[in-house]
Amino acid sequence: xxxxxxxxxxxxxxxxxxxxxxxxxxxxxxxxxxxxxxxxxxxxxxxxxxxxxxxxxxxxxxxxxxxxxxxxxxxxxxxxxxxxxxxxxxxxxxxxxxxxxxxxxxxxxxxxxxxxxxxxxxxxxxxxxxxxxxxxxxxxxxxxxxxxxxxxxxxxxxxxxxxxxxxxxxxxxxxxxxxxxxxxxxxxxxxxxxxxxxxxxxxxxxxxxxxxxxxxx
Numbered sequence: 001x002x003x004x005x006x007x008x009x010x011x012x013x014x015x016x017x018x019x020x021x022x023x024x025x026x027x028x029x030x031x032x033x034x035x036x037x038x039x040x041x042x043x044x045x046x047x048x049x050x051x052x053x054x055x056x057x058x059x060x061x062x063x064x065x066x067x068x069x070x071x072x073x074x075x076x077x078x079x080x081x082x083x084x085x086x087x088x089x090x091x092x093x094x095x096x097x098x099x100x101x102x103x104x105x106x107x108x109x110x111x112x113x114x115x116x117x118x119x120x121x122x123x124x125x126x127x128x129x130x131x132x133x134x135x136x137x138x139x140x141x142x143x144x145x146x147x148x149x150x151x152x153x154x155x156x157x158x159x160x161x162x163x164x165x166x167x168x169x170x171x172x173x174x175x176x177x178x179x180x181x182x183x184x185x186x187x188x189x190x191x192x193x194x195x196x197x198x199x200x201x202x203x204x205x206x207x208x209x210x211x212x213x214x215x216x217x
Contacts, residue, residue, distance in 0.1 A: 020065075021058060048085045080101040191204050
C-alpha cells in the first residue's frame with residue numbers, strides 16, 4: 001500500500017507517480033523547475049553507502065526509466081541528475097534521493113545558479129513547515145488563500161518574463177518566498193498524469209487519497 005510509504009518521516013501517497021520493486025518516483029513539494037522529481041528507495045535509508053546492491057541497481061534503473069519520460073514530456077533539452085549524500089554534501093532529508101531536473105535554455109542564468117539553488121535548499125525544513133505543527137484547517141485555508149494569490153501573480157509574471165527571454169529576471173530558487181509549496185491536490189494531479197506514461201505495475205496508486213484537495217497531515 002502506498003499509504004504506508006514515506007520520504008524519511010513524511011507521508012507521500014499523493015506524490016508517488018512511479019513504483020518499481022525497491023524504488024519510488026515522487027513529484028516535488030517545491031520543484032526548482034516544472035518536472036523536477038525525486039527517485040527514492042522504498043526503504044528509508046539515510047546514506048547511499050547503506051543501500052544494498054539490489055537497491056542501488058533498482059534505484060538507478062528507475063532513474064534511467066523516469067528520466068526518459070521527464071525529458072520527453074517536459075520537452076527538456078538536457079537533464080540534471082544529482083544526489084546529495086550526507087548533510088555536508090547538502091542533503092537535508094535523511095533518505096537517499098536522486099533529483100531529476102529537466103533543463104531548457106535560459107532556465108537559470110548563469111548556468112551554475114542551478115547548482116547554487118539545489119545545494120541551498122533545505123527539504124527537511126520545507127517538508128516540516130508544510131506538514132507539521134499547523135494551525136487549524138480553517139485558519140490555514142484563510143491564510144493560504146491570500147498568500148497563494150500573491151504568489152501565483154508573481155509566478156505568472158516571472159514565467160512570462162522568462163518566456164520572453166528576459167534573463168535579467170532570475171528564476172526563483174526552491175527557498176525563495178515566491179516559490180510556494182504545492183498542495184496535495186496539485187501534487188496528486190501531476191503524479192497521476194505522469195504515472196500514465198509507465199506500465200500499469202509501475203504506476204502510483206491513487207485510490208482513496210490525494211485527489212480531494214486535502215493536504216497530507
